[in-house]
Amino acid sequence: MDPYEIEFIGENRIISIIPNFSYDKIYLICGEFGPFRAGLPMNAPLWLAVMLKQKQKCRIVPPEWMDMDNLENIKEEEKKSRFFTKMPNEHYMVEAKLILGAAADDVPNATEIKTIIKDIWDIRMSKLRTSMDALMKSGGSYGRLDHLTMMEINSVKPLLPSAMDELLTIKMRTRKNMPATLNSSTYSQSGTSQNI
Amino acid sequence: MDTEDIDISDEEEEITAESVLNILKNSWQNERLTPEILPHRNDMVECMLGQIQHMERNINKLPKTDLRASIHKMEINRIKYIICNYLKTRLNKIEKYCITIVNEERQRMETGTNYLTPSEYRYALDYINNMEQHLKNTVLNHVPSNMQSFEINKMAVVPNLYSHVFLKANETVTGVILEDVLGDQDEEIDLDDLFIY
Numbered sequence: 001m002d003p004y005e006i007e008f009i010g011e012n013r014i015i016s017i018i019p020n021f022s023y024d025k026i027y028l029i030c031g032e033f034g035p036f037r038a039g040l041p042m043n044a045p046l047w048l049a050v051m052l053k054q055k056q057k058c059r060i061v062p063p064e065w066m067d068m069d070n071l072e073n074i075k076e077e078e079k080k081s082r083f084f085t086k087m088p089n090e091h092y093m094v095e096a097k098l099i100l101g102a103a104a105d106d107v108p109n110a111t112e113i114k115t116i117i118k119d120i121w122d123i124r125m126s127k128l129r130t131s132m133d134a135l136m137k138s139g140g141s142y143g144r145l146d147h148l149t150m151m152e153i154n155s156v157k158p159l160l161p162s163a164m165d166e167l168l169t170i171k172m173r174t175r176k177n178m179p180a181t182l183n184s185s186t187y188s189q190s191g192t193s194q195n196i
Numbered sequence: 197m198d199t200e201d202i203d204i205s206d207e208e209e210e211i212t213a214e215s216v217l218n219i220l221k222n223s224w225q226n227e228r229l230t231p232e233i234l235p236h237r238n239d240m241v242e243c244m245l246g247q248i249q250h251m252e253r254n255i256n257k258l259p260k261t262d263l264r265a266s267i268h269k270m271e272i273n274r275i276k277y278i279i280c281n282y283l284k285t286r287l288n289k290i291e292k293y294c295i296t297i298v299n300e301e302r303q304r305m306e307t308g309t310n311y312l313t314p315s316e317y318r319y320a321l322d323y324i325n326n327m328e329q330h331l332k333n334t335v336l337n338h339v340p341s342n343m344q345s346f347e348i349n350k351m352a353v354v355p356n357l358y359s360h361v362f363l364k365a366n367e368t369v370t371g372v373i374l375e376d377v378l379g380d381q382d383e384e385i386d387l388d389d390l391f392i393y
Contacts, residue, residue, distance in 0.1 A: 001228050001229065005281075008277070009225070026268075028267070028271050029217055029251070030217055047270070047274065048267060051267070165356065
C-alpha cells in the first residue's frame, strides 16, 4: 500500500481534544462523538481533530506517549536491544507527523519531540535494513519481525517479499526440479491471521 | 435551525452503518493486499452509497457555514475515497489478470459463487474482447495467414499466489508448518506476532 493510504488508516485513531465551542453530539457514520463542551476534553478521530485544529476550533491533547522522558526511554531501549521494541502504538509515526504538523503549539517541546521520534524511526529503519540484509545473505526463507508498525512494514514491502520471490525462483531454477503443483498448506494455515 | 435533520434516524441504523463501514474498510485493505481477486462486497458498497446519498441530502439542507456540514462532508469524502479505491483496485486486477479471472469466474458461475459483480464481469469480457480485436487489427491481420492463429489462454497472466508475505497472528498459533517449496525440509514455528514468510 502507499504511505498515504497507511496515513489514511492511521487517521482513524481516536485521540483526545479540547474544543473551544459547545455543540450537541454529532452522529457520524463511523460512530458518534461529543457532545462538544468548551474546555472539556473529549475523544475524536485524528482526522476530525486535525480538521478542527485547522479551523482553530480546538486544542489537541498530545497522546500520553508523546512525552520527552517516555520517548528518551524508548530510544535508549531501542538502541540497546538487538530486536525491535514495542512502540507506544501501531501508528506512532502517522500520529506524530499529523499532530506535530497541525498542532505543534499544543505539544510541549514540539521540536525536541519531533527530533527524538525521527531518531527512533531512523534507528528502527536501519535495524530493519540490517536484518533484511542478514536474512537475504543467510538464505533463510522466513524471519521474525516482532513489534514492527504498519508504516515500517510498508516501507520495505515493495522490496523484500519480491526480492525473496526472485531468490526462490532462482533457487528452483538451479535445482531444475520445479514441482508441478506448489504446496499451499502454509497459506491455508494463515486463516486466523491477517495479511499486512 | 433544526438540529434533528442531520441525525440518522435511530440508534439501530447507526450501528449498522458503522459495521458496514468497518466491513468495507476491511475488504478494501484485503483487496489492496492480495494478488488475486476476492469475492465482491457489492451489497456493502450499495448500502454505503445509499447512506451517503441520504447524508448528502441532509447536509444540503444545512447552511454552508455550519460546522457540522463540513465535518459530515469530510467524513463522506473519506468513505467515498475508500469505496473508489476499493473498486479501482478490483478493476486494476481485472485488467491485469483478465483471462485468468474470467476463466475462473466461468467455473464459479456454475456453482453460483461468483466473485465478480455482473458489471465487473461484463467489463472483463469487454476488456478481453477489445484486447483481442486490437491485437488482430494491429498485428495479426497483417502477418501471413499461417501465423494468424490466436490462442488467448497462452496470454493469461496468473497472479502469484506463492509470494512471500508479511503475516501477523491475531492470536497465538502454535506449530504452524512452513513447508519448503523446494521440498527438502519443513520447518515448524509458533506464530505469535509478526513474521515475514
